[in-house]
Amino acid sequence: MLFGNKSGQPARTRFILETLGSNVIEEAHWLDGLNAAATLHPDLILIETWQPDINTLEFCKALKRNLQTRFIPIIMYSDESDSKAILTAYNYGVDYYIVKSSEAEIELPLFLKVALSRVSQRLLQATA
Numbered sequence: 001m002l003f004g005n006k007s008g009q010p011a012r013t014r015f016i017l018e019t020l021g022s023n024v025i026e027e028a029h030w031l032d033g034l035n036a037a038a039t040l041h042p043d044l045i046l047i048e049t050w051q052p053d054i055n056t057l058e059f060c061k062a063l064k065r066n067l068q069t070r071f072i073p074i075i076m077y078s079d080e081s082d083s084k085a086i087l088t089a090y091n092y093g094v095d096y097y098i099v100k101s102s103e104a105e106i107e108l109p110l111f112l113k114v115a116l117s118r119v120s121q122r123l124l125q126a127t128a
Helices: 009-019 030-040 056-065 083-091 104-127
Strands: 045-047 074-078 096-099
Touching: 009 104, 030 056, 045 056, 056 074, 056 083, 074 083, 074 104, 083 096, 096 104
Parallel strands: 045 074, 074 096
Antiparallel strands: none
16 A cells, blocks of 8 residues: 555656556545555555655554554655654654665665565465
8 A cells, every 4th residue: 555645756656566566555645544454454555755634653653553454564755864753753663664765766666575575474474
């Protein structure tokens, strides 16, 4: 699931995810994102941008408090590179934090492949 503001960069991220073979569910509003995550159980949640309608970290905290969504990995993909902001994101439940950079178009697909591979491994271990 891609959580972003549906303009600009999230379209590029959606393309990258689809190129990797992922089915992408895109939500722009935090409440729609919470409902979609609880109902559809995505393999991971990629938060593309800071949202104007809710503190993005509170959205992460709500996902981790919900029994239906707490084990879904959350990836924050942000322009914010301040170490305090990154640490705060981890404290709110973000599993992975990727800082957008000039190499992001190369790094993001590689990172997402690894993250999706880990999700698949966890699912196999859980069913074994």
